[in-house]
Amino acid sequence: MSSVDSLPPADWSPESWRGKTALQMPSYPDPVALDAALHELKRLPPLVTSWEIVALKQQLADAQEGRRFLLQGGDCAENFSDCESGMISNRLKVLLQMSLVLVHGLRKPVIRVGRFAGQYAKPRSADTETRDGVTLPSYRGDVINAPAFTEVARLPDPKRMLQAHAHSAMTMNFVRALIDGGFADLHHPEYWNLEWVRHSPLAVEYQKMVTSIEDSIGFMETISGSRVHNLKRVDFYTSHEALLLPYEQGLTRQVPRQQGWLNLSTHYPWIGMRTAALDGAHVEYLRGVRNPIAIKVGPSVRPDQLLRLIDVLNPDDEPGRLSFIHRMGAAQIADKLPPLLDAVKRDGRRVLWVCDAMHGNTESTENGYKTRRFDNIRGEVELSFDLHAAAGTRLGGVHLEMTGEDVTECTGGARELTERDLERAYRSSVDPRLNYEQSLEIAMAIVRKQAG
Ligand code: PEP
Numbered sequence: 001m002s003s004v005d006s007l008p009p010a011d012w013s014p015e016s017w018r019g020k021t022a023l024q025m026p027s028y029p030d031p032v033a034l035d036a037a038l039h040e041l042k043r044l045p046p047l048v049t050s051w052e053i054v055a056l057k058q059q060l061a062d063a064q065e066g067r068r069f070l071l072q073g074g075d076c077a078e079n080f081s082d083c084e085s086g087m088i089s090n091r092l093k094v095l096l097q098m099s100l101v102l103v104h105g106l107r108k109p110v111i112r113v114g115r116f117a118g119q120y121a122k123p124r125s126a127d128t129e130t131r132d133g134v135t136l137p138s139y140r141g142d143v144i145n146a147p148a149f150t151e152v153a154r155l156p157d158p159k160r161m162l163q164a165h166a167h168s169a170m171t172m173n174f175v176r177a178l179i180d181g182g183f184a185d186l187h188h189p190e191y192w193n194l195e196w197v198r199h200s201p202l203a204v205e206y207q208k209m210v211t212s213i214e215d216s217i218g219f220m221e222t223i224s225g226s227r228v229h230n231l232k233r234v235d236f237y238t239s240h241e242a243l244l245l246p247y248e249q250g251l252t253r254q255v256p257r258q259q260g261w262l263n264l265s266t267h268y269p270w271i272g273m274r275t276a277a278l279d280g281a282h283v284e285y286l287r288g289v290r291n292p293i294a295i296k297v298g299p300s301v302r303p304d305q306l307l308r309l310i311d312v313l314n315p316d317d318e319p320g321r322l323s324f325i326h327r328m329g330a331a332q333i334a335d336k337l338p339p340l341l342d343a344v345k346r347d348g349r350r351v352l353w354v355c356d357a358m359h360g361n362t363e364s365t366e367n368g369y370k371t372r373r374f375d376n377i378r379g380e381v382e383l384s385f386d387l388h389a390a391a392g393t394r395l396g397g398v399h400l401e402m403t404g405e406d407v408t409e410c411t412g413g414a415r416e417l418t419e420r421d422l423e424r425a426y427r428s429s430v431d432p433r434l435n436y437e438q439s440l441e442i443a444m445a446i447v448r449k450q451a452g
């Protein structure tokens with residue numbers, strides 16, 4: 001471990017955020033119950049380990065240098081009820097398939113990071129919701145309250161933090177068991193075939209690529225005379241928005257033989273756009289933990305603000321420490337991104353640039369569905385590559401809301417889903433996700449863009 005990344009700032013502690021303005025926090029009605037839940041949370045085992053976090057930070061440092069590419073994706077919000085084997089393995093399957101397309105096309109290793117095993121808290125634009133004259137607290141994610149529109153469901157319940165920890169642990173346990181059991185083995189890409197492979201317009205292209213990879217593996221094994229074993233395992237890392245600070249604090253720990261503090265609820269926490277104020281509680285909390293961290297950057301962020309965020313979050317310019325996930329929207333990115341890229345480049349700061357092509361492209365249909373157009377999502381990814389190339393910076397990854405299920409939440413894509421299709425399988429409780437086929441299509445578009 002290098003010395004620059006080892007000590008927390010002298011004026012920081014896991015609870016120093018409490019002295020700052022904490023936006024998007026629920027107000028728990030019962031302080032005694034809150035204390036009891038936090039006390040219990042603090043003694044539960046962590047969800048990830050320090051050495052996994054250190055390994056991911058090194059891989060993100062490689063991505064900053066163009067030696068790897070980051071694929072970060074998953075649900076907008078996980079629900080406790082989604083914690084079941086089929087959903088979890090489908091999520092892994094689609095991430096594996098996308099990463100196969102990217103590895104094959106980009107010719108570099110892909111870092112796979114799920115928005116899972118902890119993505120249970122959501123920022124909301126309003127604290128309350130009114131229906132038919134009744135006003136209740138907004139739904140803020142399963143770690144805080146429940147979505148049903150009743151007083152009881154919407155009351156923030158601190159015991160949900162313990163349930164979130166348990167559901168994250170069950171998810172991690174299953175993911176780790178699948179990976180250890182060879183689920184991700186490149187010798188057997190058929191393990192992670194989803195139904196679509198049989199009847200998708202993209203199936204031929206995908207199948208051709210799988211066959212070419214199988215041929216290459218066969219060739220390597222023939223000339224080396226032995227089976228290539230390190231193709232069996234791949235690493236999966238987890239991430240979520242570090243929004244509910246009492247929960248994050250409860251899992252912030254010191255570990256033997258390591259200096260400083262780590263957030264052991266996830267490998268790679270991020271700060272959302274609405275809580276990214278320089279003097280706010282979320283920036284205060286994350287500046288002191290040693291995980292690699294990310295921060296969402298929206299269209300209203302100015303270059304000087306971005307540089308000051310770097311001063312606070314990565315004062316020693318540590319490789320792999322800080323990622324900026326820009327989420328400008330297809331219509332605004334050409335205007336808003338270049339000044340930010342120029343400022344960071346001029347200052348010689350080390351960050352990993354990642355494109356979230358989802359959150360700037362949300363719109364509502366006439367019949368009330370929140371949706372995103374596939375063409376805008378793909379367009380924002382493609383433009384990002386061009387804008388980085390023009391600025392002399394590097395797009396090191398993508399951040400997507402996607403699912404392994406056959407949902408109809410975003411319009412467009414190879415099957416040309418229309419607004420009328422949305423009602424068929426709209427399941428997201430918050431934002432619209434790419435379905436498995438649209439996700440693969442984005443991976444293919446990235447490869448095409450980079451190849452051409
Ligand atoms: C999200 O990632 O689900 C989200 C709310 O994003 P943002 O903070 O960028 O709006």
Ligand code: CO
Nearest residue numbers: 076401430431
């Ligand atoms: Co979202």
